[in-house]
Amino acid sequence: MEILVVGLNHKTAPVEVRERLSIPSHKTGEFLRTMGERGIFNERLLLSTCNRTEIYGVEKQANGAIDAAKRFLSEYGRLDLKTLEDKLYVLRQPHSVEHLFSVASGLDSMVVGETEITGQVKDAYLFAQKNQQTGKVLNALFQRSLRVAKNLRTHTGIGAKKVSVASVAVELAEKIFGKLEKTKVLVIGTGQMSTQVVKAMVARGAQPLIVSSRHFDRARELAAELGGEAVLYAHYEHRMKDVDIIIAATEAPRLIIHEDQARRWMRERHEKPLFMIDIAVPRNIDTAVEKLDNVYLYNIDDLSGITEKNLAFRESQIENCFDLVKAQTGHYMNWLCKEFGA
Amino acid sequence: METLTMLWLHTGLIWSAVLAMMLAAMSAGLYLVQSSQLKSKHPGKILLTLPSLDRLDRIHIQSLTTGFVLFLAGILSGLFWAERKESLNEVLKDPRAILSLLTCALYGVVLAFRASALSRGQKIAAGTVLIFFLLLASVFISHNINPVIIQDGSPTRTFGDDNGASWKFLS
Incomplete structure (x- = not known):
């Protein structure tokens, strides 16, 4: 036998x-x-x-x-x-x-x-x-x-240790906000990577707001799937007061979030911590925003660097x-x- | 006896405030460490071990508020006691009292900034840590400078005395 x-x-x-x-x-x-x-x-x-x-x-x-x-x-x-x-x-x-x-x-x-x-x-x-x-x-x-x-x-x-970009992003968010149940995550762009990250965050209780300028139908579909809300690109800045996490992942060939914009949002948000994840290439968020107090900016290389380090540890x-x-x-x-x- | 009770109350309140401020300073220090780890983008073992920024902030603000209230109550009970001994003016000239009032006022400013949401996070945490050093200096000075001695309601400054006296009460 x-x-x-x-x-x-x-x-x-x-x-x-x-x-x-x-x-x-x-x-x-x-x-x-x-x-x-x-x-x-x-x-x-x-x-x-x-x-x-x-x-x-x-x-x-x-x-x-x-x-x-x-x-x-x-x-x-x-x-x-x-x-x-x-x-x-x-x-x-x-x-x-x-x-x-x-x-x-x-x-x-x-x-x-x-x-x-x-x-x-x-x-x-x-x-x-x-x-x-x-x-x-x-x-x-x-x-x-x-x-x-x-x-x-x-x-x-x-x-x-976490070894995927999405799980590392969630872990970092939890190190900033604790439980994600009371956090709002705004996603600009509806690509595969941003969808993975937002799904991981929603699984931990975050409330999603999906923004898309070119594929609003897809934003609506994703919002429905995740139990969130689709927001028109032209209106998303009005929602920044309530947002804790931003995931930027558009195909735009230029910056879409600048330092002065982020500074204004931080004032409106009474300086509450803001976690910004830029997984777009070319990058969507001006790196100068990371100098602002209570703003934590991670791009795709930062997240990949952590996953590689964690994988090496495993x-x-x-x-x-x-x-x-x-x-x-x-x-x-x-x-x-x-x-x-x- | 009533004076002694008042003294115990004053001392108890002040020491409780110092303990609360110590907790506030520790959580604020940890907040700064955690925050700098997150900003560095190369989080180490410390990041995984420490609680979230949100939790540290809550511990920090709760202990700071408690400490401030106790500190204020301690100072007021001290002033009330001095007033009953008719030595309020002299006590107000005491460097310890001045330093304590200044420390309390600075804590008040930090709390006001936080409450009005003008500032939070790293700046408030750094403020708490810095003011805690002032508080420690205040405690240190209290133990190394002889205080006002109140004798039958007649205060006398005793700087330079070698008797190592703290508060003396003569009824």
Whole structure:
């Protein structure tokens, strides 16, 4: 009896292949049932995210099961088996166990230490368990993997710092205003990056005001989606009295916020702190505004600089994390030996 | 006995005010550190450890207001006591009293600026820290300059006395 992993991820396969084997949650049940009907693995579980598709299985006849799993994936994705095999990895225990612990802890993720994957592993496990696809071995393995992920987060710095521009912006805003529930965030421009940042802030309770000069319909749509208000470009200055955070992200080839303007706003706002985020290139906010008291200006390079520093810190924790993962793999393998004599 | 109670009240109020002002100065100092970290755009470990600017500002202003009220009450109780001893004029010439009044007035100015929203944030925090040094100087002088000694309602200046006396009460 052996624990096996057959799969691919962002390191082994390009997006064109990954998208063919990306299995949406509503098809997971059918996918696992079909595998069961074909006798592929005694216990089985599917983990499918945007960056990976992995089948975890338990089987006595490992080689035959691995070949069957590969054929099944090739058939599902309508991909040539030989082409697919180059992108697939097959891991046998204890490497398969170590791999799962690393995946669940975010050590194998594109953004090292991200937490979303832990939730995805948990969901995949609960789904397979509910559909009676797992047994004693995979139940114990996945439950332990979630404990390992939690353990790593507690005892190392792997998840300590934010590594996306949006989350860094939110963290800075919280360092200025505390909770964002009473803050108003004004977004000038409706590009992808500004949308990400404002969504992250709204998720923390901020009230959005969306401004757009060229795409007012899109501003209205975004405002409706986020539960905020769309404001015409010509009118946004009248709202500055109530605004705490400005995100400037227009395609304008010139400055749209000048020092004298910001100085006037600060007087109108009774000098309350103002957080300005300029994620436009070329920049939209005059750098002279950062000299004003209680104004905190960050441009895209400032935010990226922080994320890179934080990512470097996370990467410095990886060695320590792998040591813990290896130790936990050893504990699990000991348990497996005692239970099954494997 | 009534005079002694008044003295205890005065001393208690002044020391409570000093403690509140100490808290205000500490939170104002931390506000300045946090603010400069945010301005530097290279936030370090300190940024993650300290509370938000908003929280520090609230602690700062609440303790400053409390300290100011206690300080004012302390000064008024002292003046009231001196007036009852018919030595108000002399006490008002005491450098400690003058410094205390000046400190209290400066705290009042800082609070007025903050309350009227003419200024806030870094400038107010810096003001609180600076005035706290004045308050410390005031406390230091209080312990190193002999005060007015009141004897049967007849005040006598005692600068240069070697008796190390603080307040003396003779009924």
